[in-house]
Amino acid sequence: MYTTKYIFGFVFIMTSLVALVLSGLFMGWKDQSAINESIFNKRAILGAVNDHLGGKDAQTMGDEEVNAFFDKNVKQIALDMSGTELKADDVIKAGYKGGKAEHIDMAKEKKKDEAERIIPLYIFDAGQEEFYIVTVIGNGLWDNIWGNIALKSDMSTIVGTSFDHAGETPGLGAEIKDNPTFPARFKGKKIYNEAGEYVSVALVKTGAKADDPHGVDGISGATVTAVGVEEMLKRGVKYYEPYFNSIKTTKKSGVRN
Amino acid sequence: MAETLEKNVVEPKEPLFGKVEKKLLKDPLNDNNPITVQVLGVCSALAVTSMVYPSFVMAVAVVFVCGFSSLLTSLVRNKIPPQVRMIVQLVIIATLVTIVELTLKRFQYPIYRQLTVYIGLIITNCIVMGRLEAFAMANKPWRSFVDGIGNGLGYGAILLIVAVIREIFGKGSLFAGSPLEMKLIGTTPDYFINTMAEGSWFGWYANNNLMVLPAAAMFIIGVLIWIQRSYNPKLVDIS
Structure with missing residues (x-):
């Protein structure tokens, strides 16, 4: 029979060994894992402007290439809810050590009060044209869903999107990521109507009319995810409105040029 | 006296890979398959098999975890106090699963993102713990290792069969997401059979x-069980 002392000793030694091995592995690979994650996110952001990458495809670009391309052509700024540009210190104060917009963890921001959130904005310079890529997050059926929406310089026309999710059902909700035709449906749709009012884009259950600038086809069998996407767009893109308005006014008054 | 006597008995030298090991490796592939015969580990078999590449990674991960947890458990089987044996087994499994998770995160990030939840769930995969309780706790390390690998392979084989069927008919591709990606049938010109092409059959x-x-x-696993039972007389109840 084993004494209590032996049992405690056995368990203690075993758990210490395990903890040592695992923490060693974790620390040793932490940096590379973080790089992998950032490249994964950058690829997703570039995926939203896939048509304007100069003939390249974000999915087939190598890791190094994605990194270099992103750093060269994309300007990133962090915004607060009033549309003010944040300095690196402010981003660090919000809890992100890197201090750049790309370090903002949307899932973490989602848990904060709406007024305290900070959001990243990526400005992609495609040569003749600039695209504004906004990041949105919302609720799917099972877990978070998020996406990057690329807007033309009029800040209303969508040129591309990329979506991802944490745990939607394959074949149903997961189609927002797996089905390449889903993100493509948003191309050419408009966030603002003719009168300049904010309307966002809705997912229409029975199928959107071809000429409807504010509606796309929904996903059959995935009502909750579709409603989530719609809500996420409606709420998430609006966060950027104050900043867009400030750019629009400076552009009009000609200060920027 | 008794002790010395026992030591003098010379054990017949067993080959490293004898009949027993072969049986341990082969049995789980057919006669005692963890999924189709024991009906264990079905949860993850339903969840990850929509595409071949993630299933393959999952299968490799389970073979690794199953093999090495059996080996480690068997190595310390005589030292484990029976009161805490389940906890010890779980710690060993969880350690290996975490190693798999960290490795994927480091070397195969996209697939890690795709499989996150399911890799963690290997811990609760009944096959792994079942082999530890049923075999590794009572057998020598080498045999336990072979038994673990065999059961992992039995699980992986079913996973791959199901995934191939599901990916071909569900997505029209094979190995999507890996460098070996094959596009078989679909609606764009880069597929082998383009259903939208003019005059396409x-x-x-x-x-x-x-x-x-x-x-x-x-459904597919059900059909596989049916097929296997109709071909394998050993699996038919004679009652």
Whole structure:
């Protein structure tokens, strides 16, 4: 029979060994894992402007290439809810050590009060044209869903999107990521109507009319995810409105040029 | 006195890979398959098999975890106090699973993102713990290791069969997401058979979305069990 002392000793030694091995592995690979994650996110952001990458495809670009391309052509700024540009210190104060917009963890921001959130904005310079890529997050059926929406310089026309999710059902909700035709449906749709009012884009259950600038086809069998996407767009893109308005006014008054 | 006597008995030298090991490796592939015969580990078999590449990674991970947890458990089996044996087994499994998770995060990030939840769930995969309790606790390390690998392979084989069927009919591709990606049948010109091409014989064809849903895996596994039972007389109840 084993004494209590032996049992405690056995368990203690075993758990210490395990903890040592695992923490060693974790620390040793932490940096590379973080790089992998950032490249994964950058690829997703570039995926939203896939048509304007100069003939390249974000999915087939190598890791190094994605990194270099992103750093060269994309300007990133962090915004607060009033549309003010944040300095690196402010981003660090919000809890992100890197201090750049790309370090903002949307899932973490989602848990904060709406007024305290900070959001990243990526400005992609495609040569003749600039695209504004906004990041949105919302609720799917099972877990978070998020996406990057690329807007033309009029800040209303969508040129591309990329979506991802944490745990939607394959074949149903997961189609927002797996089905390449889903993100493509948003191309050419408009966030603002003719009168300049904010309307966002809705997912229409029975199928959107071809000429409807504010509606796309929904996903059959995935009502909750579709409603989530719609809500996420409606709420998430609006966060950027104050900043867009400030750019629009400076552009009009000609200060920027 | 008794002790010395025992030591003098010379054990017959066993080959490293003898009949027993072969049986341990082969049995789980057919006669004692963890999924189709023991019906263990079905949860993950339904969930991850919609595409071949993630299933392959999952299968490799389970072979690794199953093999090495059996080996480690068997190595310390005489030292484990029976009161805490389940906890010890779980710690060993959880350690290996975490190693798999960290490795994927470091070397295969996209697939890690795709499999996150399921890799963690290997810990609760009944096959792994079942082998530890049923075999590794009572057998020598080498045999336990072979037994673990065998059961991992039995699980992986079913996973791959189901995944190949589901991916071909559900998505029209094979190994999507890996460097070996093959596009077989679909609606764009980069597919081998383009159903939208003019004059195509396959204009009527559309991918079957049911195959992407987990329910399809259940039907396929059911059919596999049926086929296996009708071919393998050992599995038929003679009662």
